[in-house]
Amino acid sequence: MKKVLILGGGFAGVDAAGYLSKANYDVTLVSDRDYFYIYPTSIWVPTREVGFKDVCVDLKELQAAHGFNLVVDGVTEIAAKENRVTLSSGKVIDDYDYLIVAIGAQKMKHPGIENTLSICAAPEQSLQIADALDKLIEKGSGKIAFGFGGNPKDTSAVRGGPGFELMFNVHNL
Numbered sequence: 734m735k736k737v738l739i740l741g742g743g744f745a746g747v748d749a750a751g752y753l754s755k756a757n758y759d760v761t762l763v764s765d766r767d768y769f770y771i772y773p774t775s776i777w778v779p780t781r782e783v784g785f786k787d788v789c790v791d792l793k794e795l796q797a798a799h800g801f802n803l804v805v806d807g808v809t810e811i812a813a814k815e816n817r818v819t820l821s822s823g824k825v826i827d828d829y830d831y832l833i834v835a836i837g838a839q840k841m842k843h844p845g846i847e848n849t850l851s852i853c854a855a856p857e858q859s860l861q862i863a864d865a866l867d868k869l870i871e872k873g874s875g876k877i878a879f880g881f882g883g884n885p886k887d888t889s890a891v892r893g894g895p896g897f898e899l900m901f902n903v904h905n906l
């Protein structure tokens with residue numbers, strides 16, 4: 734049985750894992766999160782219309798449903814020519830026939846980005862936005878600035894829609 738190593742437990746990684754397990758490949762999926770985060774429905778987390786857990790699916794459940802191997806660990810190095818992947822724990826995986834890299838797109842870290850919160854970044858930031866909104870409501874007035882940006886070197890990394898979706902949700906709140 735051919736071995737497939739998939740890096741990343743988002744839509745791309747999980748979909749590939751399910752599909753290839755069904756096609757009788759020996760699949761191992763590596764994700765630095767132990768849950769699959771449903772970004773599209775996370776737009777309601779900051780306004781508390783859904784809970785954080787409502788937009789997470791335990792990767793163990795998906796593993797059980799599809800029969801792939803799961804490793805919860807970060808990828809620190811990919812040596813494609815040597816067929817070797819190194820993980821945060823120091824573990825090395827080098828016995829695969831095919832490699833799928835599905836670790837998502839990263840945005841450029843523009844100066845000042847550290848002062849913002851985004852629903853398109855680490856999942857936990859949605860909860861930080863919710864807390865910030867609570868504080869603003871308690872205070873009774875204040876200012877909120879919305880915007881969106883991307884990576885000029887990877888135009889697929891732009892997430893304009895969620896910015897508008899979040900803005901409308903906050904407006905309704």
Ligand SMILES: Cc1cc2nc3c(=O)[nH]c(=O)nc-3n(C[C@H](O)[C@H](O)[C@H](O)COP(=O)(O)OP(=O)(O)OC[C@H]3O[C@@H](n4cnc5c(N)ncnc54)[C@H](O)[C@@H]3O)c2cc1C
Nearest residue numbers: 741742743744745764765766772773807808836837853895
């Ligand atoms: C708020 C929001 C709303 C959206 N709404 C929609 C929508 O309505 N419709 C639509 O079609 N698309 C929508 N999108 C876009 C869609 O969610 C993305 O295109 C999709 O998530 C990309 O999937 P991916 O698997 O490529 O990457 P990601 O979802 O980013 O997954 C990458 C995975 O890799 C893991 N990972 C990253 N680095 C490492 C590492 N070093 N080691 C191990 N694991 C790692 C991450 O933990 C994650 O599990 C939305 C996106 C956002 C942010």
